[in-house]
Amino acid sequence: METAKEKLERCFRSIRAKTDFKPVTAIVLGSGLGDYADSMDVKQVVDYKDIEGFPVSTAPGHKGRFVMGYVGKVPVIAMQGRFHYYEGYDMKDVVLPIRIMHMLGAKRLILTNASGGIRRDLKPGDIMMITDQISSLVPSPLRGINFDKLGPRFPDMSEIYDKSFREKARKCALKLGIELKEGIYIQTQGPNYESPAEIRAYEKMGADAVGMSTTVEAIAANHMGMKILGLSCISNLAAGISENPLTEEEVIVAGKKVASSLGRLVTAIISEE
DSSP: OOOHHHHHHHHHHHHHTTOOOOOSEEEEEOTTOGGGGGGSEEEEEEEGGGSTTOOOOOSTTOOOEEEEEEETTEEEEEEESOOOGGGTOOHHHHSHHHHHHHHHTOOEEEEEEEEEEOSTTOOTTOEEEEEEEEOTTSOOTTOSSOOTTTOOSSOOOTTSSOHHHHHHHHHHHHHHTOOEEEEEEEEOOOSSOOOHHHHHHHHHHTOSEEESSSHHHHHHHHHTTOEEEEEEEEEEEOBTTBSSOOOHHHHHHHHHHHHHHHHHHHHHHHHTO
């Protein structure tokens, strides 16, 4: 049986055989935000289905491909479609694209997502920069045999989201006139939305927004020494705070509404690197 390390190496060889593009920055485009890749100076596209052994995204609104090109003068690789634990994938498959993008050359990672607002001052359409995270509700992507070439067995998680990256995001948001909220993000397993009682518990734990992705990707990236920035689009109010039932359509629509301002912010952050 193929090990996770062997699978990673096989996927890397497969994509490297298709491209010699070397990115500096990697972006994961969350629900409703995938069209940002269309604004790049695109040089190459590689579909996940064309990478040997690679998973295929099944989440709504996720196209399932790597887009490589330039934002300003910066070489960028963007994921149009991420993998979620709720899709049934092993956690090592969920973070496999993050590891691949780093192996291709990316030293920085921008993670975007759509999330439910828990903190009362957050409202649909807000952009929240992630300052810290809670991921103990999902399995660690580092469980099992450590890939020593990627990072240490017991990586420190004191500063998952890079301070200098966050400060750059603040300055860019101020310059663009974009209101940038800040807060702690918690990942749940999904695919079901959370119950009101769970939201009350997460609030007491210190979470400001909740979603079904991102934290495990950040753990894997931090393990490899990448500088990470997290930007969350508040797409709805969490269960028990909102009076209406939650739907995936609401998440995608809200993501598209904020896509323009989030795209301008991401472009500014990358271009000034």
